[in-house]
Amino acid sequence: MKLGDLTELASRNLREAVLRNSLTTMGISVGVASLVALLSLGVGLQQLVDRSVARAGLFDTLSVRSRQSAPFGQPGGGRRNPRDGQEFEPPRPLDDAARKEIAALPNVVEVNPEVRFTAEARHDPISQLVMVAGMAASSQNSGTLDGLTGHFFSNPDAEEAIVQGDLGKRLVDAGQSPNSLVGQEITLRFAQRQALPPPSQQAPTDAPNQAVGPDEEAMGFSIVPSEKKFTVVGVTPTSEAGGQVGFNNAGIYLPLSVAEKLQVVQQGDLRDMSRSSVAQGTRYAALNVRATSPAAVAQIETSVSHMGFAAFSLIDVTRNLRTFFAIFDMFLGIFGSLALAVASLGIINTLVMAILERRREIGVLKALGASDRDVRKLFFAEAGVMGLAGGVFGVLLGWAIGRAIQFATMIYLKRQGMNPPNIWSVPWWLVLGAIAFAVVVSLASGIYPASRAARLDPVEALRYE
Amino acid sequence: MTSNGFAIRAERVSRQYRMGEAVIRAVNEISLDVGAGEFLALLGASGSGKSTLLNLMAGLDRPSAGAILALGRDLAAMSSEELAAHRNRTVGMVFQSFQLLTRMTLEENVELPLRLAEVPRGERPERVREALQRVGLSARTKHRPTELSGGEQQRAAIARALVNQPQILLADEPTGNLDSKTGEEIMSLIAGIHRPPSGPGRTIIMVTHERQLAERYADRIVTLSDGAISREERLR
Numbered sequence: 069m070k071l072g073d074l075t076e077l078a079s080r081n082l083r084e085a086v087l088r089n090s091l092t093t094m095g096i097s098v099g100v101a102s103l104v105a106l107l108s109l110g111v112g113l114q115q116l117v118d119r120s121v122a123r124a125g126l127f128d129t130l131s132v133r134s135r136q137s138a139p140f141g142q143p144g145g146g147r148r149n150p151r152d153g154q155e156f157e158p159p160r161p162l163d164d165a166a167r168k169e170i171a172a173l174p175n176v177v178e179v180n181p182e183v184r185f186t187a188e189a190r191h192d193p194i195s196q197l198v199m200v201a202g203m204a205a206s207s208q209n210s211g212t213l214d215g216l217t218g219h220f221f222s223n224p225d226a227e228e229a230i231v232q233g234d235l236g237k238r239l240v241d242a243g244q245s246p247n248s249l250v251g252q253e254i255t256l257r258f259a260q261r262q263a264l265p266p267p268s269q270q271a272p273t274d275a276p277n278q279a280v281g282p283d284e285e286a287m288g289f290s291i292v293p294s295e296k297k298f299t300v301v302g303v304t305p306t307s308e309a310g311g312q313v314g315f316n317n318a319g320i321y322l323p324l325s326v327a328e329k330l331q332v333v334q335q336g337d338l339r340d341m342s343r344s345s346v347a348q349g350t351r352y353a354a355l356n357v358r359a360t361s362p363a364a365v366a367q368i369e370t371s372v373s374h375m376g377f378a379a380f381s382l383i384d385v386t387r388n389l390r391t392f393f394a395i396f397d398m399f400l401g402i403f404g405s406l407a408l409a410v411a412s413l414g415i416i417n418t419l420v421m422a423i424l425e426r427r428r429e430i431g432v433l434k435a436l437g438a439s440d441r442d443v444r445k446l447f448f449a450e451a452g453v454m455g456l457a458g459g460v461f462g463v464l465l466g467w468a469i470g471r472a473i474q475f476a477t478m479i480y481l482k483r484q485g486m487n488p489p490n491i492w493s494v495p496w497w498l499v500l501g502a503i504a505f506a507v508v509v510s511l512a513s514g515i516y517p518a519s520r521a522a523r524l525d526p527v528e529a530l531r532y533e
Numbered sequence: 534m535t536s537n538g539f540a541i542r543a544e545r546v547s548r549q550y551r552m553g554e555a556v557i558r559a560v561n562e563i564s565l566d567v568g569a570g571e572f573l574a575l576l577g578a579s580g581s582g583k584s585t586l587l588n589l590m591a592g593l594d595r596p597s598a599g600a601i602l603a604l605g606r607d608l609a610a611m612s613s614e615e616l617a618a619h620r621n622r623t624v625g626m627v628f629q630s631f632q633l634l635t636r637m638t639l640e641e642n643v644e645l646p647l648r649l650a651e652v653p654r655g656e657r658p659e660r661v662r663e664a665l666q667r668v669g670l671s672a673r674t675k676h677r678p679t680e681l682s683g684g685e686q687q688r689a690a691i692a693r694a695l696v697n698q699p700q701i702l703l704a705d706e707p708t709g710n711l712d713s714k715t716g717e718e719i720m721s722l723i724a725g726i727h728r729p730p731s732g733p734g735r736t737i738i739m740v741t742h743e744r745q746l747a748e749r750y751a752d753r754i755v756t757l758s759d760g761a762i763s764r765e766e767r768l769r
Contacts, residue, residue: 073648084636432632435593436693437621437649439614526593530632 069442078449085422092411092418093458099408100462100506104498105469106400112493114393127362130381131182132170132355132372134162160376162352170357173371175364180204182354183327185334187258189320191239191249198235200256201318202327206358212317215487218250218302221323228323229254229298233306235319249300256320259333260294291333298322408506411458412513415451419517422450423524430521431529440522447518448511455510459503466502467494539602540701540736541567541590546599548585548760559585561760562599569700572727572737574747577757583740584705586757590738591624591703592616604700621649624701625694629709631686633678633693639665640674643693650697664692668722684715691722702726704739708746716746724750 069077082089118127160166171179183202188195207213208220213230221228231239231254236246239254298320322330334353357372357379359365365381372379423430430443438446474492481488548560560582567573575583588594589601592608601608603623611619620626625646633642643661652660665671668688678686687707694702704723708716727737727750741747747754748768756764 069649070651072654073651077648080636428632429634432634433645433649434617435591435620435626435628435632436646437617437697439617441614442617442649527588530593530628 069438069445074445074449075453077446078453081422081426081446081450082453085418085425088418088421089454092414093454093461095411095414096408096455096458096506096510097462097465099405099411099509100459100502101465101469102407103401103404103505104463104466104494104502105473106404107397107498107502108466108470108492108494109473110393110397110400111495111498112491114390114397115493116489116491117389117393127382128177128359128365130357130359130365130369130372130379132162132357133353133378133380135159135376135378162355162377164350166375166377167352167355169375170355170372170377173368175360176368177358177360178204178206180206180324180356180358181328181352182356183324183332183334184318185258185332187256187320187332189235189239190255190257191252194239194241196235196238196319198319200258200320200322200327202324203230203321204324204356212321213302213304215305216302217247217305218300221301224323224325226301226323227296227298227326228301229256230302230304230321231300232317232319232321233304236303237306246306247303249303252300253297254300254320255295255297257293257295258330259291261289261331261333262292263289294330296330405505408509412509415454415510415513416517418454419447419451419514420520423447423517423521427524427529427532430524431526431532434524434526435530443524444518444522447521448514451510451514451518452507455507456503458510459506462506463494463499463502470494538569539566540569540571540604541565541738542602543586543590544600544602546586546589546596546601548582548589548594549597558760560589560596563757563760563762564599565755565762567736567738569736570727570734572724572750572752573739574751574754575738575740575757576742576744576747576754577763578742581757582760583757585760587703587705587738587740590701591626592619617649621646622697623699624703625697625699627687627690627694627702627704627707629706631678631683631690631710633686633689635678638675638677639670639681639689639692642678642689643696646693646697652697660696664696665689667695668692682715683711684718687711687715687719688722691719691726695726699735701736701738704737706740706742708741708743716743720746720750 167179167181170176181202185200187198187200189198189200190196203212203221205221205224213220216230218230220230231246231249233246236249240246240248357368359368369379369381433443433446470492474490477491478488543563543565545562545564546560547558547562550557550559563582563586565586575586577583585594589596589608590603592603592611596609603619606619608616608619633639634645637645640658640661643664644657647657647660662671662674665674668691670685670688670692673681673685673689678689681689687710691702691707702723707723708719711719723737723739726735728734737751739747739751744754752767752769754764754766754768755762756766
């Protein structure tokens with residue numbers, strides 16, 4: 069029998085026992101709905117995490133540092149055997165030349181120095197020790213500044229600051245809102261490098277241990293305290309944790325080029341001074357490299373490593389995160405499928421009942437020329453039609469349940485004073501996959517009844533009243 | 534297509550059933566030839582084995598021993614699919630209790646063998662209409678079997694049996710559930726199918742226990758008793 073005839077006869081048969089078949093189909097719908105609802109939650113949560121990490125620039129960014137890290141004697145330092153010769157090769161400095169070379173790599177969007185330092189923030193009469201970070205214009209839309217009161221830096225060279233809300237609370241009088249800082253000035257006090265003049269211009273000294281490097285031009289620097297005033301143009305919302313949290317966060321953000329010009333003493337400056345291979349020009353503690361896409365990060369990471377630098381990205385961390393979500397989704401799927409498994413028992417029951425009721429009909433069909441295979445296919449088609457209808461209704465039901473849960477979650481989170489995220493997502497692959505799964509489960513459930521119907525002896529079946 | 538002029542040939546056919554410890558010999562080494570175009574009546578008391586023999590000829594059942602050849606082909610050697618095709622195209626069956634599907638209309642009932650034969654959809658309505666017209670039910674195509682009289686239902690069953698134009702019509706007590714007047718009408722219809730005014734006739738094998746009907750319409754009467762042929766009479 070052709071597929072069109074099979075489907076037509078199957079649909080017709082299902083319409084005959086409309087109540088029983090509708091209840092069975094509803095059972096499948098509930099199973100599919102629970103599957104869709106749970107998996108949508110898993111997918112939604114995964115997308116929420118992906119969005120947050122991507123917006124914070126963690127997926128498409130890698131941090132590059134010089135390999136001259138820990139000294140021998142410190143944990144992790146001097147791991148290589150000095151006898152292998154490699155230890156005596158001077159590590160490549162992270163300087164302007166390296167920055168240009170990295171910027172020229174394919175799929176690199178921008179290379180910015182990482183400027184982070186500790187400073188004292190003063191808003192008279194209150195002062196607070198704080199972490200200050202330079203922020204590139206490209207970070208404006210990252211999640212760091214979500215809910216900002218005020219505005220982003222007016223230009224890359226503006227002497228402006230954005231204050232983290234929790235720090236702002238400490239810099240204002242009790243009872244005042246941290247947002248009142250917008251438009252006011254704060255003073256930053258920090259340790260600044262000041263280059264020393266060449267030896268010819270220095271006063272003679274009798275010090276026996278005067279450091280003399282191989283390069284006479286690189287004479288080092290002195291460290292002096294320095295102060296600078298900044299106008300607060302923005303305040304970020306206070307966080308639940310009550311302080312700065314998360315990767316790359318700081319208490320105060322300055323425009324990156326302004327922060328660079330402050331010549332603040334960076335971590336590693338003293339170590340660099342103590343080495344013989346002192347380079348000329350600007351030296352960077354770290355460079356943040358932004359790629360065109362997360363997919364390009366691994367390739368850039370390899371290239372940077374070949375250039376002689378240490379590169380670190382969160383790709384490995386996110387891989388683990390994806391593994392976690394894959395397992396999480398699998399368990400949600402298993403729980404969701406339990407309802408469908410129960411529904412499959414309903415299908416078996418319905419079809420077995422149908423065989424008993426339609427015993428004579430099966431006999432007539434065989435007498436008219438239906439083969440065992442035709443009868444089997446007919447019952448399969450009935451199971452498949454129930455699965456298809458149950459799958460479609462189940463997806464709609466699951467979607468409706470999801471919307472209801474999303475709505476309830478939004479109301480709850482708003483009452484808790486939190487920004488409600490979208491934790492619900494029903495992608496196309498889930499819609500089609502759930503329907504296909506329902507059909508497959510239904511067909512599997514139909515195997516036993518269909519085989520039983522096909523095996524019926526037509527002579528016996530025709531005698532059945 | 535016949536084998537030596539025979540539509541059906543039974544060669545020492547037996548059919549046994551086990552009922553607990555007992556073995557029931559429903560058909561016991563029957564040999565019988567049915568000529569092409571012949572009208573054969575199988576007569577006998579209940580349990581004589583006539584319906585079992587008819588089911589074996591229809592390919593609804595397989596013999597325990599012996600062979601049945603339909604148009605020269607051994608049914609016992611056929612696969613399940615081939616046997617289904619034999620039931621669909623070589624023979625048409627008419628039952629005592631009509632065996633129409635009550636949830637379908639007459640035209641849907643008559644269309645069923647065409648669906649199973651995978652006849653193109655476009656051809657079906659005309660063939661259904663012709664079959665129903667032949668049995669005088671053109672006006673009842675949209676009716677369900679429960680809305681018809683017994684005679685009309687049997688006529689619809691005959692239309693269904695003939696819609697695929699089989700060469701052999703097997704009828705199992707076609708008048709058994711009908712009053713005598715309606716039974717006569719049905720027998721006239723079957724006789725018309727056997728020898729139509731125009732076109733080729735068909736081989737008819739009819740099971741009955743009404744000797745009078747058999748004598749009036751059949752070419753030959755074979756009487757069965759305890760699963761074996763007890764008497765054979767050629768009438769025409």
